[in-house]
Amino acid sequence: MSGSQKTAQPHVRVRFAPSPTGSLHIGSARTALFNWLFARRHGGAFVLRIEDTDVRRSCAEHERAIITDLQWLGLHWDEGPDVGGAFAPYRQSERAARHTAVAEHLIATGKAYRCFCPPERLEELRTMQRASGLTPRYDRRCAAIPAEEAAARTAAGEPAAVRLRVPDHTDLAIEDLLRGEVVFPAGAVGDFIILRSSGGASYNFAAAVDDLDMAITHVIRGDDHLSNTARQQLVFAALGARPPRYAHHSMVLGSDGGKLSKRHGATAVGDYRDAGYLPAAVVNYLALLSWSHGGEEVFTVAALEREFVLEELSTSPAVFDQGKLDWLGHQHVMLLDEETHLELMRAWLPATTAAPAVAALAAALKPSISSYGQVPELAAPVLDAPTLSSLGELLASRRCEGVPLEEFLELRAAGPVWLQPPDARRLLGTYRQLAADRGLGARKALPPLRLLLTGHEHGPELHYVLAAIDRDEALRRVRCGLALLRDLAHADRSPTHDPGGLR
Known part of the structure; x- marks a missing residue:
C-alpha cells in the first residue's frame, strides 16, 4: 500500500498507556508517536491511559510531566484523564472496582481461582524449579480447592490472590501485524496472578480489562511486551472476548547495542525539550527509528500523518544516533519562518x-x-x-x-x-x-x-x-x-x- 493512500478503518481506537513512575523515555515517546500516527491516518481515536497500578512508584508529578512532554511533541489525545471521554475513568487506579468485579466473575465461571500460597512457598517453588532447569510456573496447588472452601477462607480474612486458570496442552498464537504469527508453546505460561492478595489488579489483567472496556482495536507497543501480550490474550479468551490486533515494534538501542539508557546520554523527552530541540525535529527523528519512506528523511508532522504506514515498520532493533537527530534538528530550524525563529532566539538570549x-x-x-x-x-x-x-x-x-x-x-x-x-x-x-x-x-x-x-x-x-x-x-x-x-x-x-x- 502506498504511503500516500490514506485508508479508513472504521472505529480504530489505539491507546498509549504509560506508567507514571518516571520521565517519558524517548523510546516510549516513539511508541506514542506510532499509535498517534496510526490513529490519525485511519481517522481513529488516540487514547491516553495512565497505568498507575504500581502504587509505590507512581506519582502525580510524573503523570503531569508525561502529559507535558506529550503535549510538547504535539501528540494530542482524543480521550484521557485530563480531557475525559466516553470510557472514563482513564487512570487504572480509578478502575479498581471494575477489575475486582471482573476477577470475581472469572472465579464464578471457573476461569480463575483463589490462591492462598504465602510468598515464602512461592519463592521456594521457584528456586526448586530453577535448580531442576525448569521455567518457574505455579504448580496449581490451590486450583483444586473447592469454591465454597475458598470463599469461606477469604471471608475469614485469610489473604488470597486470584489466578487465571490457563488451558493446558494448547499452544498460544499471537497474530502480529509486523511479525506474523508468534507462538508460545503449551506450558510456556502458567496460571498467573490477576488480582493480588492486597486487592490490586496485576498489570496484565488490568491492561486487558481496560482494553476491552475501552474498545481498543489495536495495541501498538515494543517487542519487550510480547510475553505480556500472551497473558493479556488469555484474559480476553477467558472473558469470551475478541482481543485487539497487536503490533510489536522493535526496541531502541544505544550505540553500543545495549538498551538505551542514561549512559548513552539524554534519554528523556524533557531533556531534549530543555536542550532547545524543536518538537517537530524530535518527532521526525523518532518516526525514522524503524520506518523509512524511500530516500526521504525530512518530514513535517503533516507529512508523517499522510505517509506513515504501520506495516512498514522494521522489526530490527533501531540504534539511537545523536548525530542524525542533530542533522534533522538543523533541517527543521532552517524550515522555520523568520518570525518564529526570531521569537525562539529571543527566548534563549538574555x-x-x-x-x-x-x-x-x-x-x-x-x-x-x-x-x-x-x-x-x-x-x-x-x-x-x-x-x-x-x-x-x-x-x-x-x-x-x-x-x-x-x-x-x-x-x-x-x-x-x-x-x-x-x-x-x-x-x-x-x-x-x-x-x-x-x-x-x-x-x-x-x-x-x-x-x-x-x-x-x-x-x-x-x-x-x-x-x-x-x-x-x-x-x-x-x-x-x-x-x-x-x-x-x-x-x-x-x-x-x-x-x-x-x-
Whole structure:
C-alpha cells in the first residue's frame, strides 16, 4: 500500500498507556508517536491511559510531566484523564472496582481461582524449579480447592490472590501485524496472578480489562511486551472476548547495542525539550527509528500523518544516533519562518538583549544550530566583552602592524547606533579596502578586528557581529584592544591591569 493512500478503518481506537513512575523515555515517546500516527491516518481515536497500578512508584508529578512532554511533541489525545471521554475513568487506579468485579466473575465461571500460597512457598517453588532447569510456573496447588472452601477462607480474612486458570496442552498464537504469527508453546505460561492478595489488579489483567472496556482495536507497543501480550490474550479468551490486533515494534538501542539508557546520554523527552530541540525535529527523528519512506528523511508532522504506514515498520532493533537527530534538528530550524525563529532566539538570549542584536544573531546563527540550547554559548562571545587575559594571550601571538584599526574607529563612530547587516557589510568593505591600500589582505585585516570585538578567533560572520553590537560598545571594545596592543608593544610580559575597562 502506498504511503500516500490514506485508508479508513472504521472505529480504530489505539491507546498509549504509560506508567507514571518516571520521565517519558524517548523510546516510549516513539511508541506514542506510532499509535498517534496510526490513529490519525485511519481517522481513529488516540487514547491516553495512565497505568498507575504500581502504587509505590507512581506519582502525580510524573503523570503531569508525561502529559507535558506529550503535549510538547504535539501528540494530542482524543480521550484521557485530563480531557475525559466516553470510557472514563482513564487512570487504572480509578478502575479498581471494575477489575475486582471482573476477577470475581472469572472465579464464578471457573476461569480463575483463589490462591492462598504465602510468598515464602512461592519463592521456594521457584528456586526448586530453577535448580531442576525448569521455567518457574505455579504448580496449581490451590486450583483444586473447592469454591465454597475458598470463599469461606477469604471471608475469614485469610489473604488470597486470584489466578487465571490457563488451558493446558494448547499452544498460544499471537497474530502480529509486523511479525506474523508468534507462538508460545503449551506450558510456556502458567496460571498467573490477576488480582493480588492486597486487592490490586496485576498489570496484565488490568491492561486487558481496560482494553476491552475501552474498545481498543489495536495495541501498538515494543517487542519487550510480547510475553505480556500472551497473558493479556488469555484474559480476553477467558472473558469470551475478541482481543485487539497487536503490533510489536522493535526496541531502541544505544550505540553500543545495549538498551538505551542514561549512559548513552539524554534519554528523556524533557531533556531534549530543555536542550532547545524543536518538537517537530524530535518527532521526525523518532518516526525514522524503524520506518523509512524511500530516500526521504525530512518530514513535517503533516507529512508523517499522510505517509506513515504501520506495516512498514522494521522489526530490527533501531540504534539511537545523536548525530542524525542533530542533522534533522538543523533541517527543521532552517524550515522555520523568520518570525518564529526570531521569537525562539529571543527566548534563549538574555532578557536584556536589544532587539537589533537579537535580529542580527538570529540571522547569524540560523545556519549553524541544531537546537536553540546552543544559542547562549554561541552568542556569548558577541554579547559579552572579551576578558583581558584571554585577549592578551591571543594578541601576543598575532602581528597587527598596519591593520587599520584606528581607521575602523572613525568609520564606526560615523555610523548609526545600530547597523543593519547590509550596512555592516558595507562598512567592512571600506575597512578591507583601507587594509588593501596598505598591502594587507582580508586574512590579515579581519582577524584582529574580530579578536578585539569578541575575544575569539572564530565565530559568526563579522558583519553580523558588528550588527549585534551597538556603536558605543563596539568603539569601547576596539579602544580597549588598541590600548592592550600598545601595552604589549612596550612590555614583553602580560599586562596586569585593565587598560580601558575590559573585564
